Amino acid sequence: MHKKQKNNNSLIDSGVIIRYFVLWFILGLVAFGIKKVVLRAFEASPTHEVGNGILRLAEVHNTGAAFNLFSGQPEMIVTVSIIALIVITFFAVIWSGKLSSSSVSAMALLSAGISMNLFERINLGYVIDYIHCEFAPGLPVCNVPDVMIFIGAVCLVLSVFTKR
Numbered sequence: 001m002h003k004k005q006k007n008n009n010s011l012i013d014s015g016v017i018i019r020y021f022v023l024w025f026i027l028g029l030v031a032f033g034i035k036k037v038v039l040r041a042f043e044a045s046p047t048h049e050v051g052n053g054i055l056r057l058a059e060v061h062n063t064g065a066a067f068n069l070f071s072g073q074p075e076m077i078v079t080v081s082i083i084a085l086i087v088i089t090f091f092a093v094i095w096s097g098k099l100s101s102s103s104v105s106a107m108a109l110l111s112a113g114i115s116m117n118l119f120e121r122i123n124l125g126y127v128i129d130y131i132h133c134e135f136a137p138g139l140p141v142c143n144v145p146d147v148m149i150f151i152g153a154v155c156l157v158l159s160v161f162t163k164r
Contacts, residue, residue, distance in 0.1 A: 016096035020089075020104050020111075027112035031144045035116075038130050056132040060141045063126045074125060081118040085111055102159040109152030113145035 038057060041048055048057040064071030065080075092099070092107045099107075120127045129141040 010097040011095055012093065013097040016099060016104055017093055020092045020096070020108050023105060023108035024111045024115070027108060027148060028116055031112060031116045031148060034144045035120075035128065039128070042130075054133075054135050056134050057130050058132060058141075060129045061124075061126040062129045062141070066140070066146070074121060078118065078121060081114050081121070084114055085118070088114075100159055100163075102155060106152045106156035106159055109148045110156065111152075113148030113152060116145040117143075117149075 039059075041057070042059050046058060049055075050057060062071075063074065065077050070077055088107050088111050092104065092111075096104075117127050127143065127145075129143045129146070131142050131144075131147070133139045
């Protein structure tokens with residue numbers, strides 16, 4: 001019986017591509033589920049303390065991007081988000097045969113975070129942020145997709161520089 005061997009010179013690996021899209025989908029569902037639970041909790045009370053006051057959950061409507069940049073320019077934020085998703089997906093597919101598992105996971109985290117914020121921005125005109133870091137008052141209010149974007153970006157940079 002003929003076994004399929006991976007060509008180490010190939011840049012495209014369908015298994016990696018499938019893993020990227022499945023992970024993107026699952027992470028998006030996780031972010032969506034958490035958002036639903038948090039918004040349902042806000043129906044009972046407008047704020048919630050988490051971890052002995054380490055975090056506070058309270059709803060904030062963010063019409064801008066990170067750190068409320070480009071507030072009032074939703075078309076630009078949507079366009080940049082779509083371009084980012086296209087670029088990340090393009091590289092995930094084209095380089096799939098050369099990407100490490102950590103790079104694929106980081107790209108899926110980025111894609112899930114960007115797409116969930118994009119979905120919300122298109123449907124509502126803003127993103128609902130709700131995580132207030134009480135231990136670091138200077139940090140902006142964020143949401144789970146923002147955390148995914150941050151962690152994905154840091155992991156991707158680390159995986160590129162450490163070749164992992």
